[in-house]
Amino acid sequence: MASAHPGRTAEPVYRPVLTAGRSELEALGHLDSDAALLVVPILTLAAGDPVDLLGRLPAGLAAAVDLAGFPDPGPLLGLLRRGVPLVPVIRFGEDADRLVVLGAMARAHLGWAVLRLRLRTDPCGPDAATGAAERIWRRTGLMPEQCDLLLDVGEVCCAADLRAAEPRVRRLLDWARRHAWRTVTVAAGAMPPALPDLPDGEPARLVRWDWLLWQKLTGLDLGYGDYAIRTATPTPPERLPAMRYTADGTWWVYRWSRRGGRGDDRVAELCRAVVSAPHWPTVGAGFSWGDHEILRRARGAAGAGSATSWAAWGTSHHLAHVLAALRQPAGAPPPRPAPHRGRERPEGPRPRGSRHGGRPARPPRGDESGWGR
Numbered sequence: 429m430a431s432a433h434p435g436r437t438a439e440p441v442y443r444p445v446l447t448a449g450r451s452e453l454e455a456l457g458h459l460d461s462d463a464a465l466l467v468v469p470i471l472t473l474a475a476g477d478p479v480d481l482l483g484r485l486p487a488g489l490a491a492a493v494d495l496a497g498f499p500d501p502g503p504l505l506g507l508l509r510r511g512v513p514l515v516p517v518i519r520f521g522e523d524a525d526r527l528v529v530l531g532a533m534a535r536a537h538l539g540w541a542v543l544r545l546r547l548r549t550d551p552c553g554p555d556a557a558t559g560a561a562e563r564i565w566r567r568t569g570l571m572p573e574q575c576d577l578l579l580d581v582g583e584v585c586c587a588a589d590l591r592a593a594e595p596r597v598r599r600l601l602d603w604a605r606r607h608a609w610r611t612v613t614v615a616a617g618a619m620p621p622a623l624p625d626l627p628d629g630e631p632a633r634l635v636r637w638d639w640l641l642w643q644k645l646t647g648l649d650l651g652y653g654d655y656a657i658r659t660a661t662p663t664p665p666e667r668l669p670a671m672r673y674t675a676d677g678t679w680w681v682y683r684w685s686r687r688g689g690r691g692d693d694r695v696a697e698l699c700r701a702v703v704s705a706p707h708w709p710t711v712g713a714g715f716s717w718g719d720h721e722i723l724r725r726a727r728g729a730a731g732a733g734s735a736t737s738w739a740a741w742g743t744s745h746h747l748a749h750v751l752a753a754l755r756q757p758a759g760a761p762p763p764r765p766a767p768h769r770g771r772e773r774p775e776g777p778r779p780r781g782s783r784h785g786g787r788p789a790r791p792p793r794g795d796e797s798g799w800g801r
Contacts, residue, residue, distance in 0.1 A: 441468060441611070441651050442468070442651070442751055443469070443576075443613045443651055443652070444469050444653060444655070444747065445580065445615050445653055445656075446472070446743075447474070448472065448479070448482070450481070450740070451739035452656070452743050453471075453484075454481075454736075454744075455743035455744040456469055456491075457481070458716075460486075461486065464488040465489075466754075468491070468515075468542075469492065470492045471492065471493050471494065472496070472497065473494065473497065474497040474498060477498070479504060482507055482514065483510065483512050490514070491514055491515065492517045493514050494519070495530075513538055515534065515541060515542060516534050517541070517543075518542065518543050518544065518564055519544050519550070520546075520561070521550065521551075527563075531569045532569075534568065534570060535570070540570075540574045540576065541568065541575055541576070542577075542578050543578065545557065545579055547580060547581050547582060554602075557603060572610075573608050574610060576609065576612075577604055577609045577610075577613070579600050579604070579614045581638075581641070583659070583660045584617065584618050584637045584638050584641055585618055585619070585637060590644075593616065594644050594645070598645070601650075612649075612650055614652070614653065615652075615653025615654060617659055617661075618655075619659045619679070620659065621661040622663070623681065628683050628685055631681065631705065632681045633681075634678060635677065635678060636654075636674070636679060638655070652754060656746050656747070669682075669683070669685060669694045669695045669738070670682060670735075671698055671738055672742045672746075673705075674746040675707035678707075680705065680707060682701060692732040695732035700726040702722055702726070703722060703723055703726045715748055716748035718741035718748075721733075721737070721740075
């Protein structure tokens with residue numbers, strides 16, 4: 429049920445939920461041809477995003493585009509007419525007229541669409557979800573077999589979120605099995621929305637709770653999705669030298685914001701710390717385009733870049749890391765956690781009210797969604 433590319437049923441498929449900003453589009457643009465066939469990014473467009481860059485994505489990569497925050501579909505329709513392989517993302521709350529347009533887009537080009545069910549905000553309970561899905565199929569003219577179902581869990585940023593999310597996802601999957609979906613994917617975001625108390629000048633370890641959630645669902649024939657290195661809650665980008673670097677089951681967050689010297693020197697020092705860490709790939713710069721760029725800075729062979737560059741390098745490495753993990757043979761032992769070096773933040777930021785700040789604590793939302801009954 430989790431394969432999206434006919435003829436490649438033995439291969440994993442990865443659906444990262446990304447923005448359509450320059451950093452993430454640049455990372456996607458540097459995927460090699462083999463990786464491009466395995467990635468179906470879910471791109472959320474907003475006004476002002478560089479839509480023209482979608483036409484420069486690598487051959488073989490079909491991007492799904494969520495137009496919920498994009499008022500003018502004209503530039504996107506122009507790309508479709510030029511043959512750029514774009515797939516519409518349909519939310520469960522789309523209005524009737526928009527469903528007709530999205531259905532026409534899907535049928536006129538690749539012949540399929542992504543239905544995005546957001547666990548925290550969309551129809552409550554299986555009966556309401558079935559009614560919403562049937563309305564979508566009726567208005568778009570699509571069949572269930574032409575639809576990839578994306579179960580978007582949202583934030584899973586701590587152990588409590590993980591405990592609440594797993595049974596809710598299992599109940600969603602019980603519902604999903606009633607219909608002949610083309611594929612089913614679970615996506616969640618584990619990067620905390622606020623990182624107020626991480627150290628400066630040394631890496632801090634964060635747990636990738638989204639990856640742990642998917643591992644708990646092993647054997648259920650699911651595709652994997654995440655929010656890459658960003659939070660599921662939109663936040664401003666880092667403005668000072670920082671890097672989010674993915675390892676097995678963890679992120680290592682590097683901040684070199686208050687150290688002395690010029691910006692180029694601080695970024696070079698940060699990158700030297702990354703390439704000398706135990707979680708630097710064995711193949712080094714050949715692992716991804718992002719790793720190549722990090723090594724260039726570590727050697728002083730290029731300038732510091734910008735917040736967009738740092739996010740692009742980290743996203744490029746993350747995409748390569750996830751694909752490598754998904755390609756592991758069935759039955760292979762789970763990846764071992766990276767060795768601890770630096771401070772650990774396994775539970776995300778502290779609740780609001782502590783002296784360090786952070787996001788407010790919230791109770792699990794299982795029962796109120798309708799999937800908990």
